[in-house]
Amino acid sequence: MTDAARQSPVRTGRRPGSGDTRSRVLLAARASFGELGFDGATIRHVALRAGVDPALVHHYFGSKQQLFVAAMEFPFDLPGMASRILEGPRDELGARFVRSVLGLWETPATRPLLLGLVRSATTDPVAAAMLRQLLAEGPFLALSGAIDQPDAALRATLAGSQLIGLALARYVVAVEPLASAPFEVLVDALAPTVQRYLAGDLTGAERLEGATEAGEPVP
């Protein structure tokens, strides 16, 4: 395995090395960060998993933090996802949103990446900044910004908070019955929530109106 390190003439900053080895290390890194989080994963563990020498991982990617950032590069088109969610009937926006985001969690290629991000973001500042950016500026904001409603940023982050909470409960800590609930049950349960966060009333005015009709005073 050290042969690979000896054979490839490595120059820093150019992402060198055979594409296969590099991909294998990134795949191993996603799996390790996904299982153990940033604090728990080690370069040694990633190298063992990829079947390469730890020195090679250091040489290709630098520090564990740099490896983490490289491993968390999204292998899917987030802006494209937002555009696809916006297509179709406006009152099914929430359902398309939930289906798309949960779909990423259900996909073997992306689940370890998302697990790694959530498991690391709770303690590692770089991972926290990445999750913060994903929630605040990612496809969620593109979505809520395209809807003609005030408070686009608040709407985007509210929708993100429900999805990240469901992911934490279902995939990270595996709370039942959420962990084994069928995909479509979750889409039905969450769709109206996200629909309201993105395009509905957030002020509680509807709730207060309901209270008035029931004869209760509005403060």
Add this chain to the structure above:
Amino acid sequence: MTDAARQSPVRTGRRPGSGDTRSRVLLAARASFGELGFDGATIRHVALRAGVDPALVHHYFGSKQQLFVAAMEFPFDLPGMASRILEGPRDELGARFVRSVLGLWETPATRPLLLGLVRSATTDPVAAAMLRQLLAEGPFLALSGAIDQPDAALRATLAGSQLIGLALARYVVAVEPLASAPFEVLVDALAPTVQRYLAGDLTGAERLEGATEAGEPVP
């Protein structure tokens, strides 16, 4: 500081030592686990913070894992909280739920504990089991069980998922504008979500009815 260790005649299994010292260590442990999570916090760090010798912490509490479990003992009455949420108008259940749970996050005595639980649950199996139990069997289930609706466990965990997601976004990774949104804005935004999870329709039947009225075919 070693004086304290020398002065107290410690017997294992009896939670000995002066109440003051014990409380100081638990307070320090909550703060450390809250900031760093289970993996990041150390007995040494907790001892330094409490102004005692690390050997004393080991002697009082045993392993880091045992210290964690002791530090995460809830200093508030969760069943009592569920009963109070159930009192009052049924259609404001969601608002009372959100207000109570977010209230715990806003309280200086309980926030470090909750932060410690969430920061640790993403990587530590014992903390994950504690969070799982809190979400699956805690006050949420007592609440949804008291409401005459099917799927009480699913309803409880859905409500928990929204609250834990909001807490992760607002308090753990601090996504704006959620992180600095006024308490009442969040109560208004989340109350209808939790109201529906606990007492409303989860099957998507309402959504489909809406679609039919709008002239779209129901599959």
